[in-house]
Amino acid sequence: MQTSDPTLAGHPALNERTQHLLKFLVERYIRDGQPVGSRTLSRDAGLDLSSATVRNVMADLEELGYLRAPHTSAGRVPTARGYRFFIDSLLRIKPLDSREIEVLRRRIDQPAQSGAEMARSVSDLLSGVTRLAGIVMLPRRQTMTLRQVEFLPLSECRVLAILVLNSQEVQNRIIQTRRAYDAAELQRAANYLNAQFGGRDIQQVRKALLDELRETRDSLDRLMQTVMEIAEQTFETAPESDDYVVAGQTHLMRYADLSDLDKLRQLFEAFNQKSDLLHLFDQCLHAGGVQIFVGEESGCGVLEGCSVVTAPYGVGDRVLGVLGIIGPTRMAYDRVIPVVDVTARLLAEVLDGQRD
Amino acid sequence: MQTSDPTLAGHPALNERTQHLLKFLVERYIRDGQPVGSRTLSRDAGLDLSSATVRNVMADLEELGYLRAPHTSAGRVPTARGYRFFIDSLLRIKPLDSREIEVLRRRIDQPAQSGAEMARSVSDLLSGVTRLAGIVMLPRRQTMTLRQVEFLPLSECRVLAILVLNSQEVQNRIIQTRRAYDAAELQRAANYLNAQFGGRDIQQVRKALLDELRETRDSLDRLMQTVMEIAEQTFETAPESDDYVVAGQTHLMRYADLSDLDKLRQLFEAFNQKSDLLHLFDQCLHAGGVQIFVGEESGCGVLEGCSVVTAPYGVGDRVLGVLGIIGPTRMAYDRVIPVVDVTARLLAEVLDGQRD
DNA sequence: TTTTAGCACTCTTCGCCTCGGAGTGCCAAC
DNA sequence: GTTGGCACTCCGAGGCGAAGAGTGCTAAAA
Numbered sequence: 213m214q215t216s217d218p219t220l221a222g223h224p225a226l227n228e229r230t231q232h233l234l235k236f237l238v239e240r241y242i243r244d245g246q247p248v249g250s251r252t253l254s255r256d257a258g259l260d261l262s263s264a265t266v267r268n269v270m271a272d273l274e275e276l277g278y279l280r281a282p283h284t285s286a287g288r289v290p291t292a293r294g295y296r297f298f299i300d301s302l303l304r305i306k307p308l309d310s311r312e313i314e315v316l317r318r319r320i321d322q323p324a325q326s327g328a329e330m331a332r333s334v335s336d337l338l339s340g341v342t343r344l345a346g347i348v349m350l351p352r353r354q355t356m357t358l359r360q361v362e363f364l365p366l367s368e369c370r371v372l373a374i375l376v377l378n379s380q381e382v383q384n385r386i387i388q389t390r391r392a393y394d395a396a397e398l399q400r401a402a403n404y405l406n407a408q409f410g411g412r413d414i415q416q417v418r419k420a421l422l423d424e425l426r427e428t429r430d431s432l433d434r435l436m437q438t439v440m441e442i443a444e445q446t447f448e449t450a451p452e453s454d455d456y457v458v459a460g461q462t463h464l465m466r467y468a469d470l471s472d473l474d475k476l477r478q479l480f481e482a483f484n485q486k487s488d489l490l491h492l493f494d495q496c497l498h499a500g501g502v503q504i505f506v507g508e509e510s511g512c513g514v515l516e517g518c519s520v521v522t523a524p525y526g527v528g529d530r531v532l533g534v535l536g537i538i539g540p541t542r543m544a545y546d547r548v549i550p551v552v553d554v555t556a557r558l559l560a561e562v563l564d565g566q567r568d
Numbered sequence: 569m570q571t572s573d574p575t576l577a578g579h580p581a582l583n584e585r586t587q588h589l590l591k592f593l594v595e596r597y598i599r600d601g602q603p604v605g606s607r608t609l610s611r612d613a614g615l616d617l618s619s620a621t622v623r624n625v626m627a628d629l630e631e632l633g634y635l636r637a638p639h640t641s642a643g644r645v646p647t648a649r650g651y652r653f654f655i656d657s658l659l660r661i662k663p664l665d666s667r668e669i670e671v672l673r674r675r676i677d678q679p680a681q682s683g684a685e686m687a688r689s690v691s692d693l694l695s696g697v698t699r700l701a702g703i704v705m706l707p708r709r710q711t712m713t714l715r716q717v718e719f720l721p722l723s724e725c726r727v728l729a730i731l732v733l734n735s736q737e738v739q740n741r742i743i744q745t746r747r748a749y750d751a752a753e754l755q756r757a758a759n760y761l762n763a764q765f766g767g768r769d770i771q772q773v774r775k776a777l778l779d780e781l782r783e784t785r786d787s788l789d790r791l792m793q794t795v796m797e798i799a800e801q802t803f804e805t806a807p808e809s810d811d812y813v814v815a816g817q818t819h820l821m822r823y824a825d826l827s828d829l830d831k832l833r834q835l836f837e838a839f840n841q842k843s844d845l846l847h848l849f850d851q852c853l854h855a856g857g858v859q860i861f862v863g864e865e866s867g868c869g870v871l872e873g874c875s876v877v878t879a880p881y882g883v884g885d886r887v888l889g890v891l892g893i894i895g896p897t898r899m900a901y902d903r904v905i906p907v908v909d910v911t912a913r914l915l916a917e918v919l920d921g922q923r924d
Numbered sequence: 925t926t927t928t929a930g931c932a933c934t935c936t937t938c939g940c941c942t943c944g945g946a947g948t949g950c951c952a953a954c
Numbered sequence: 955g956t957t958g959g960c961a962c963t964c965c966g967a968g969g970c971g972a973a974g975a976g977t978g979c980t981a982a983a984a
């Protein structure tokens with residue numbers, strides 16, 4: 213999360229009163245979804261100003277690009293820039309109370325058979341709590357710890373490789389080999405790999421294998437040849453490893469802001485397409501905390517009118533993935549931000565607890 | 569597919585001319601999505617009748633419940649009953665030409681690592697070809713052939729069970745045991761199960777295990793006790809086994825018939841909910857061919873305005889699952905039906921080829 | 925200098941009306 | 955049984971006016 217320094221780059225200092233009015237306007241717009249007029253602010257903002265004065269202030273804010281008027285007689289609405297300033301400088305986040313945190317913890321701390329199952333359940337949780345679309349990237353395979361590897365001969369030249377990762381996750385891969393191996397050979401290869409690499413993460417394993425191969429290319433004994441041929445395919449980066457799970461897309465259909473059916477369709481297609489959003493999430497992987505994209509800030513056309521709130525999750529100092537929500541720019545940031553933040557932290561805790 | 573006998577239950581005989589007009593009207597409505605008036609029919613249906621005569625016929629068809637008029641001056645639109653008659657008695661299905669079939673075959677005959685992957689790719693295919701939402705139920709686990717089973721000790725009292733099914737599909741399951749087993753014990757148990765049950769389907773295995781258990785409850789030796797405890801959990805019907813995959817939901821957002829955002833949302837929620845649709849598909853499992861539900865015929869409220877076309881797929885005489893599409897009632901049945909039909913057949917072929 | 929009251933102006937929304945077009949139902953004639 | 959004719963209904967587009975909301979500007983007040 214960014215600090216609340218009102219003199220951020222590109223943001224001229226606003227006096228107290230102006231900030232207060234902007235804050236009130238954004239909050240009111242988030243609540244009602246209707247353009248907010250000067251009378252409303254004059255009456256409800258608690259500043260005891262006439263509507264004329266408020267109008268002057270609003271005109272200034274429009275000039276600065278924080279507000280815009282849908283048409284001449286319709287009050288003002290925040291722009292992306294307005295939301296940005298609101299989020300960075302005006303928003304006071306209410307921390308979740310401990311009861312709510314407990315509920316989240318219990319929902320997250322369910323035994324899951326796999327990373328994919330975990331991701332599904334957490335994105336369900338996010339979407340249920342925020343009533344927006346929840347997104348969870350699958351834990352990246354490279355950062356997972358290898359617990360155990362086994363090989364099973366299936367048929368002539370087909371071997372089933374089984375990886376046990378993080379003690380929870382099991383991944384299979386059927387690999388084609390150049391020659392047939394018998395069970396004993398495969399067992400020896402597995403034993404070797406387990407002894408050598410058990411407890412290290414996949415990335416290290418791949419690197420070590422490559423080094424080994426380079427150094428002793430020609431002098432490999434029979435066992436090591438077996439190991440090399442099979443391990444090479446086994447530890448290839450899985451193509452499916454960069455992926456995410458979306459839940460609760462239907463919530464987005466309730467917002468009039470997004471009622472343009474065609475826009476909505478494009479957004480849903482982007483969820484299926486995945487590449488654009490994955491690119492966005494990759495940027496968040498090493499952000500070290502909650503990150504917020506308002507409207508087109510994300511650089512992703514289909515996200516016009518949408519905001520994205522993300523947080524990386526991981527174990528210790530290792531980032532495993534990113535989770536977050538997508539909703540209309542007009543969302544309750546003060547609630548959504550802590551939910552995303554806490555969910556990421558709780559998930560880290562739970563994964564940490566499962567490490568052994 | 570039903571026969572084209574025009575005297576089906578509940579359907580009074582219609583003379584040739586009336587049938588022709590109904591057929592033309594339905595086809596035109598499917599093409600344009602606009603109510604069809606008497607002038608259009610008189611002009612284009614090729615019968616050389618005045619619009620007044622056509623009006624008389626249409627009034628009869630409305631009386632019989634095949635057509636309805638959205639309002640007084642808006643031409644006619646088919647009712648669910650009208651579509652039903654059209655499909656059962658009037659529709660002439662154009663078989664796919666061999667080029668198209670070849671394209672489908674190539675898309676289906678991709679190596680897949682698992683049933684889920686296969687289901688995803690086939691539902692993608694269905695939705696791409698028909699521009700509707702494609703649905704594929706995952707192959708039911710009970711009907712799969714057990715090729716091999718292995719057990720891996722993970723930690724104290726946790727065992728990883730690996731099932732190789734149909735030589736293509738690998739399933740894992742982590743099971744909790746009452747006492748710790750060592751690798752040798754597990755190996756013996758696996759050997760026993762493989763020798764005894766390899767090549768049979770899961771359903772038979774479960775049944776045989778239960779029988780065995782009942783007959784020799786007290787006299788089990790140590791090996792058999794091991795086998796029983798572990799196998800029991802391994803062969804439990806997986807909860808995720810009844811599931812399906814949807815692709816191309818976004819196509820449904822293009823149809824003005826479904827433009828009611830709220831209806832659409834409910835439909836999408838039903839896709840996520842799954843239970844209603846699963847119930848519907850279960851009915852199709854043993855239908856022995858293409859099955860069509862028009863509008864509320866399915867008994868499923870959210871499917872109002874939608875039709876569902878399904879076909880079971882399987883290997884030999886064993887039904888593995890159901891696939892199909894969902895779209896607006898106003899869909900090109902003459903094309904969709906053969907696509908669904910052929911896809912199911914091709915999938916059967918491909919799965920059959922992979923059996924060994 | 926800042927704030928405010930007042931006023932003219934703009935723009936949307938709604939109801940109301942009208943009008944043309946599309947399509948129907950019915951009747952009488954063929 | 956089929957057809958032409960005609961009155962009727964209904965929708966949709968467009969125009970009009972009133973009400974309401976909100977603005978910008980100006981001149982006076984603080």
